[in-house]
Amino acid sequence: MAVPKSGSTNIIVRVEMDKASAAFGRIAMAIGDSGGDIVAIDVSGTGKVTTIRDLTVNITDTGAKDLIVQVLNKLPGVKVLQVSDQTFLMHLGGKIEVTPKMAIKSRDDLSRVYTPGVASVCMAIHEDPSRAHTLTIKRNTVAVVSDGSAVLGLGNIGPLAAMPVMEGKAMLFKQLAGVDAFPICLDSQDTEEIIATIKRIAPAFGGINLEDISSPRCFEIERRLIEELDIPVFHDDQHGTAVVLLAGLYNAVKLVGKRLEDCKIVLCGIGAAGIACTKILQAAGVTRIVGVDREGAIVRGNDYTHDAWRWYAEHTNPDKESGTLSDVIVDADIFIGVSGPGVLSRGDIGKMAPDPIVFAMANPTPEIAPEEAEGIVRVIATGRSDYPNQINNVLCFPGLFRGVLDCRASRVTEEMKIAAAKAIASVVGEDELNEQYIIPSVFNPHVAEKVKEAVVQAAYASGVARRRERGF
Ligand SMILES: NC(=O)C1=CN([C@@H]2O[C@H](COP(=O)(O)OP(=O)(O)OC[C@H]3O[C@@H](n4cnc5c(N)ncnc54)[C@H](O)[C@@H]3O)[C@@H](O)[C@H]2O)C=CC1
Ligand SMILES: CC(=O)C(=O)O
Ligand SMILES: [Mg+2]
Incomplete structure (x- = not known):
């Protein structure tokens, strides 16, 4: 062509x-x-x-x-x-395929990879289930599971329409970290059915990457699966996003000469990504976080319909700031958007503290286009590949799963997430850091490698690694 x-x-x-x-x-x-x-x-x-x-x-x-x-x-x-x-x-025809590791060229080969030879391998696993890790694809395979309820920022477009995103995630797992990933889109949006289905398919996999499942159901689904499965379960939109956000902020605040702990942060979109971003920021020492959703700022004392927002109201917004995004953005050092298109205006940025940092991460259309924020923003990042500073969970999930599979971690701990964030931030050297380069490119070969190393080290330190490894 x-x-x-x-x-x-x-x-x-x-x-x-x-x-x-x-x-x-x-x-x-x-x-x-x-x-x-x-x-x-x-x-x-x-x-x-x-x-x-x-x-x-x-x-x-x-x-x-x-x-x-x-x-x-x-x-x-x-x-x-x-x-x-x-x-x-x-x-056309989808983006991935299953490729055998060897060709079956003779009857002898056939009798080993299939019956009768395979039977002895089946029995070995039956006698010692831990051998599934060495004798099947489990050791290197992750299920990317969605119900199609919150696909990018496109909303509840269902499981069929979610497939291209899940196939794309599977491609990235393989290309960036050598992890085999299967896209699985479930035809159910019922919490119990989703949990039961994932539990039933889990034996084939070394990890579960939940993707684009809307809040608040995603919290219960992830919590229960972590409790009930012995492989790591990681909701990418929550924790992958939070890890990369923190990495970007570590570098952005360094660039503008502020301390993250001192910053006022306004976060718009209190869903899966927004709540996880809030929690990781709190773990990093930030206290002044004001969350805003469609009805305005989330404030203690108001009546909220679900537990996640009740928790949010109790644990954020210490000064009880109320009103719209435009009201609470006054004097904010940082805006984080994980909501929808066009939520932030130039006028809003004008009300922020000096050297405003704006992470407009909604996909595919950010909260404000970089062109619109030009001249009044110090650092701007989006979730997209076609602008500088791409804050996207793709910087985290391939290396993170490479790490958890390699050390056979039973779960992903907070320490592993913070370690991953620091690893991503560290790829940008002090002498390279500038307004257009606060976060490494998806194609930087050091990212997945550094994330993997940091995650493995933190997994051993957290006591969740189940594979003996020299050096740790
Ligand atoms: N750059 C990245 O790596 C990532 C970006 N995202 C983006 O973040 C957005 C949210 O994703 P999830 O948290 O998974 O979805 P979600 O459905 O769990 O949460 C979205 C939240 O944003 C709120 N919201 C939507 N439009 C809004 C508006 N105009 N004003 C205020 N609040 C609004 C919703 O009410 C909801 O509470 C999506 O656009 C998604 O593409 C999500 C994950 C990763
Ligand atoms: C990047 C991603 O996972 C999302 O926008 O949902
Ligand atoms: Mg997603």
Whole structure:
């Protein structure tokens, strides 16, 4: 496929052309007039009456896509069947596959990997279940489990629609840390059913990464699974996010010359990510945290519908600040957004203390776009890959699970999370630290390695590592 020019993208327009009435010249002209440039043409099917062509069209303005479809559909004998872009093409047929580690080339091989040879391995595990770690995929495999109830910031889009995110997480596990991960999207949003299902599939896995399960159900699901399973269970949106947030803040406050413990932090979106971020900040010594959700600041004394918010009201906002985000953001040193798009305005940033730090982490659309905050913010970070300072849990979960699998940890402790945060922050050298670089890139090969080392060391120190390892 032709490589798109910088700042442009290729789309594939599949058109059905009536042989008698459609003229290719008109199609080419219509595409050109709508801001597209045909860079390749493939015939994908031809019949007696019609022919189907895939036109690869380079566009520089994303709006051109809709215009092209509109004008083509108006041409005589032309019908647009489908439009794909690079992103959709990368998803065709899914993004991962299962690959055997060896080929079965002979009857002898067959009799070892399958019956009868496999039977002796099954019996060895039956007699000593701990051998499942060495004789099956369990030692290197994690289940990425979602119910599709809080997918990115897209909301409750269900298990089928959640799959592309879970496949993406599985790719990142493998590429960044060599961990095999299975995307599993459950067709239930019932807490007890989810717990029971995960418990039933757990034997195959060395760890469970819960993903995009909405709050407050996610707290109960994680708590029960941690209690009832003997493998680590980690809700990525809570703890992965919290770890990376803390890493970013360690470096951001260093850059602006403040102490994290002294900062006033306003955190918007008191859900899975928001509550975990609050708890890790408290563990790091921050006391002045004001949480805001749709109805405004969470304040002690108000009546809240669920335990997580009742806990929040009791343990945050010491000065009982109330009102909207715009009210409580006055004099805040740091804004953290794990809520939804466009929640923070330029005017809000203007009310913050000098050298404001803004982490607008909602995906895919942040609480404020970096362009909008330009000039009035000292440090801005988002969850996205297309801006500097990507605060995203992908910096944590691959290395963290590499570590817990390697030392066969029974669970993930607070010490392991803080160690992971410090490890991520440490990848940015003192001489490299600047407003555009407070957090290492996802592609920095040192991140997963450092996180793994820190997590393993903390797991041994916390007494949860179950594998004897030299050096610890
Ligand atoms: N950058 C990263 O690594 C991560 C980013 N996120 C993002 O954080 C957001 C929240 O994710 P979760 O905590 O998993 O979801 P959640 O559904 O558990 O919590 C979201 C909370 O934000 C609140 N909220 C939504 N829109 C709001 C608004 N306009 N104003 C105030 N509060 C609002 C909701 O009421 C809810 O309490 C999502 O956009 C998600 O993509 C989540 C995890 C990791
Ligand atoms: C990054 C991530 O896990 C989320 O936005 O939900
Ligand atoms: Mg997530």
